[in-house]
Amino acid sequence: MYKxxxxxxxxFILLTVAVSTWRANAKVTGWQSTLQVALFPINADGSAASQRYIDALQASSIEPIGDYLGEQAKQHGLNKLYPVRxxxxxxxxxxxxxxxxxxxxLDAIVWSLKMRWWAWRNTPATAIRPDVRVYQLYYDPATHSSVPDSAGLAKGQIGIAHLFATRQxxxxxxxxxxxxxxxxxGATDKYDPRNGLPIFPAGYAEPELNPRLPQQFAEIMGGRIPVDEGRAEIPASLGATLIGPQTAREIGWIKK
Ligand SMILES: [Zn+2]
Structure with missing residues (x-):
């Protein structure tokens, strides 16, 4: 009986989690209302440099992300003034x-559950309840030549970005x-994990260019700007990237 x-x-609990995850996914890719995104900075290495960078962050520092997504959405025919805030x-x-x-x-699943638990326990309340939370972990480049791989979870709408704490x-x-x-x-990576090179054509910003290389822009999920057969450069700003049609389909801007 008790068993x-x-x-x-x-x-019942598992079903509730599954239904709420499905409803959250449907909401964020439905684009009926403005998608609310909150970024939370974290001093990942406890350094003075990371702290200075975090202290200097202002609302205007992150504004380009919302502007960029608004412009890109328009390119794909989603005519909303502010699709993302x-x-x-x-x-x-x-x-x-x-x-x-x-x-x-299994390790990945366990980590994603731990991550959701951590986010639930540690995310401070904000005026508007965010649909998506991205945690920005900062490291001093003077002591870290590289940072861990970043990750974004489509289940739970949680992103973790590992970043360098320097203005450059x-x-x-x-x-x-x-x-x-x-x-x-729900956007997927469009680069080869073995060498970091964008995959043609979905990972290219302008796959129709002739000659194909060098490209001027990066497809944001391709990650880099392909310059020759074996080399691709990291874009220095969002202005050097765009969102290609496959990514636009994956996030619901273009209906499948
Ligand atoms: Zn990725």
Whole structure:
């Protein structure tokens, strides 16, 4: 009797999680109302440089993301004045659970559940309840030559962007943040994970160019600007990127 009850309760919880995840996904890719995105900075290495960068962040520092998404949406025929509103939330003192660098599919699922739990426990309240939360983890480039891989979870609408705390990298930090934000809406990577090179044609901003190389822009989920057969450059700002038709379809701008 009790066993049946326990199983019943467990099934009910699992069903509730599944339904609420499905409803959240349907809402964020329906584009009926303005998508509310909140960014939360985190001093990931506890350095003075990261703290200075975070303290200097203002609403205007992240404005280009909302403007960019508005312009790109228009290019794909979504005529909404503000499809996305990006706001800067308060800094968070706690660190999210580390992402497994090389683990099984089960490790990835466990991490994504831990991540959702951490986000639920540690995200400060904001005036508007965000549909998408992106945590920006900053590192001092003087002591970190590289940062961990960023991630965006389409289930739970949570993004984690690992960034360099220096003004020179601000433009590219916005590119990484936007890339992860698009993952949370269902956009997939369009580069080869073995070498980081964008995949033709979906990962190219202008696949129809003749000659094909060098390209001038990066497709945001392709990640880089292909310059020759074996080389692609990191875009310095959102202005050097655009959202291609496949990504636009994945996030619901173009109906499938
Ligand atoms: Zn990605």
């Amino acid at each position: 049946k009850l326990r199983i019943g309760i467990l099934l 990006v706001s800067l939330g308060p800094a968070i003192q706690s660190l999210p659970p580390a992402q497994p660098t090389r683990g099984s599919a 990298m601000h433009g590219s930090n916005l590119v990484v943040t936007t890339h992860e934000l698009l993952h949370t809406l």
